[in-house]
């Protein structure tokens with residue numbers, strides 16, 4: 001047990017899928033895993049371990065934003081031995097070529113700041129995905145005939161942004177979508193020699209202002225869960 005995770009030693013698998021929403025974790029575990037066991041509910045942050053095609057997997061919420069994700073991912077890596085960590089999140093589309101419900105694979109995650117800024121200081125470290133996971137996820141998405149885009153994403157610190165010029169610059173520089181956790185996930189994976197990837201579903205669009213309701217964000221993003229599972233065990 002750690003301060004924030006109530007699982008016993010060995011109850012967290014080496015492969016972890018990480019939605020922001022703990023209820024998406026429950027839905028994904030109940031929908032896609034066998035022999036599912038609740039392994040954490042401290043502070044209502046739900047985590048489940050089960051099997052997918054015989055492989056052990058944990059699906060665990062991170063909460064919203066990089067400080068929250070940092071707590072769970074640090075404990076999963078340092079205390080439970082997680083090795084492959086795949087975020088399964090929602091994001092806002094930032095290009096007209098990207099449509100609502102499309103899948104985005106985050107090759108890089110641009111950010112203004114992360115919980116790691118204290119160690120990087122003046123350095124602009126470039127958080128990036130693990131290539132083997134990225135390539136496997138792209139193959140899995142293509143095989144499923146899902147609209148998939150691989151490229152840069154933006155990990156913002158705020159959802160209600162008072163600086164629209166920042167989003168405009170991201171769009172201008174080809175960034176595909178905005179979310180709030182991937183950059184720190186990639187930083188932590190790099191620091192600890194783990195593999196990480198963000199597989200995102202476009203839930204709303206900053207240019208067209210389309211938006212899916214919260215229930216869809218919780219329960220209908222099955223393609224990204226299966227793509228993440230296929231990539232993890234490719």
Ligand SMILES: O=P(O)(O)O[C@H]1O[C@H](CO)[C@@H](O)[C@H]1O
Pocket residue numbers: 019020021063064065088089090091159178179180181217
């Ligand atoms: O749907 P999740 O995985 O929570 O991801 C996105 O949704 C939340 C904001 O609504 C942020 O956590 C953002 O990264």
Ligand SMILES: O=c1cc[nH]c(=O)[nH]1
Pocket residue numbers: 090091092093159178179180203204
């Ligand atoms: O962080 C997020 C997630 C979904 N949509 C957004 O606009 N931002």
